[in-house]
Each structure stands twice: as C-alpha cells, then as structure tokens.
Amino acid sequence: MNSDLPELDRRLAALRDAYSAEIPPSATDRAIELAIKRANARGRSRGFGWLPRAERWIAFPLALAASIAMIAFVVRSLTPDTPPSTRDQSLALASARDAFIPLVPAAEIGRTSEAMLIPTRVPRTALAELGWPIDPARAADDVDAELLVGRDGAVLAMRFTR
C-alpha cells in the first residue's frame, strides 16, 4: 500500500481484521426474534401501517368514501321520505349507537379474519344526505363513528359512538 502513514495503516488493518468476526450478542438476536414475532402477532391491526408508505395517504379517504357510498345505499333503501322530527333523530342515533351497521353481507364479515376499527367523524349534514333524520339546529355538528375496515380496504360495517 502506498500510504503516507504506513504504520497507522498497518494498525488499522490489524484492528479491522481483529473485529471482522464481531457480531451482536445473542441477547440482541433474541430481541430481534421477539420483535418479529410480536409484529407478526399484531398482524395488520396497526391501522394502515401494512400498506406501502406511498399508498397510506389514500387509504383512509378511499375507505371513508366507500363507507359513505355504502351507507347511502343501505339507508336510502330503509328510511321513509317523511320529514323527521328531533325525536325521530334522537331515537335513530340512539338505536344506531354501539351497534354495528353491516354494510356488506354478514357472511362476508364472518370470513374476514383481519379487520381494524378506524375512528372517524361524520358531519350531520352528510347524514342528512344519506337519509338520516337530523335536527337543523345541530346541523353543523359532527357525529363520532367507527368504521370496520378489512385488510383490503373494504368497509365492512360502521357504528356511531356519539
């Protein structure tokens, strides 16, 4: 080697050789193994973390859009055309609270092994568009809801939490 510091280079090469077989201790190996097992156990229940980074941003809007479309379809087929009263609205929301409204056939939900709950807020005006009774005085408020979303992004069911 043509070096300006030959003795230093000799010692650096010796140090490099001396450490060439160094690997982390077995405790580190075990920690990594455990982390892999935990990640596998968590599976895809970490929101949209299982999607490639570039696709995560679009997943939630797509899920929300799909859910609104499905809700519109279901609700329009169930609700009468008569104007709702405030009492009607309260009763409707109370009955919907805590109970999932299936948006796909129950058998399909049963076949889904991995799903996640995604909290969201739905404007009452959107509910009105979907055919739900609303109180005009509270039209500007949001309603808390949760979407049950399958691994493929399909919205399976929803429920109102407030």
Next chain:
Amino acid sequence: MPAALTETHSATDAALATRLACGQAEALDPLYRRHRGLIYRFALLWSGSSAVAADVAQDVFLHLLTHAGDFDPARAPLPSWLLGIARNFVRRRAGIPATDPLGDAAEIPPPGEVRTPETELGAKRDLDRLHRAIAALPPHYRDAVVLVELAERSYAETAAICGCELNTVRSRLARGRALLAQWLDVDREARSAPFVSNPSMKS
C-alpha cells in the same frame, strides 16, 4: 431448508425491504443476519463500548422493522442506509448532534488514556490503544475513519451516510488519520513532512 425459506434468504436487500414495508415482518430475519455484523462493528468501533454497540444494533433493526418504507434503493444501498441510521443512534447515545459543526477544530487535546508508556508493547495493546484513540476522535473525524478505514465504505458512500460533501470526507479522514498517528506516536517522518493526503485513498 424449505424452498420458501431459501427464497427469502437469497432475496435482494431491496426485495426484502419491500416485503418488510408491506407488513411481512419475517423479512427482517435475513436482513438482520446479513447486516448485523456491519452495524454492530461500526457502533463498536465508533463508541468503544460493546454494550452501546449491542443497543445500537438492536435499535437500528427495530427501526428497519417499522420504517422499511422509508428506504429508497435508488438513493443508496441498504447497508449505507442502515449505517446512516446507526450513526444517528450512536451519536444520540453519546449526546452528539447528527449534524457536525461547519469548521474543524484546530486544536484537539489527545485522550489521556492513549498516552501509555513506550514499554507497553504488543499487538493486543497496540490495537486497544488504537481503538481507544479512535473512540476519542472528534465525531466528524471518527465517522470518516470508521466508515472508510474500518467499515470499508467508499468516499461516496461515506459522504452520503454523513450527509456531507465528498471533499469534506477526504479532509476529515486525512485529519483524523493525522491525529491518530500523532496520538499513537507512529510515522514520525511522515508527520514531520508537509501535510499530504493519503494517496491510497479510495475514490
């Protein structure tokens, strides 16, 4: 070995990182086995502490598990990306910011423990002294010495890992080497000559 496992272990770094980013956590195992030595040795030689090196190696691969989507194979190979993460973690543990000061310090006091009596000879002792001297280098010189001389990274890779210019790597390596030679009291003739950079440096 089952075919699927063989396929996993022979897959490229980029393919395994993509699988990891898609939620296949088991893709971490071959990546860990492939690169754990490089990362551990870098942290060990940089910090001088096997405990710190073990922690840094663990942190780097756990980071890879959760941030594999951040890896862009078009920008750098995976080992360089991992070394960059290791550099940040080992600096954080030492309380040193990831970015270096713009200027290089003119006077750097030698580490006291490196000044051992001349009678302390022997290969092992020489290596220990060199290791301690490297761990006492200013962080920006240490990056260049450990990455280029010991981890055998090219200047371009080292510049990418450290986020600095290629000429900055050359300059820091030359200064780091000069400091080591001075502290270890080797190559006196070369040190007394006008400063020249190492002609054997990798391009």
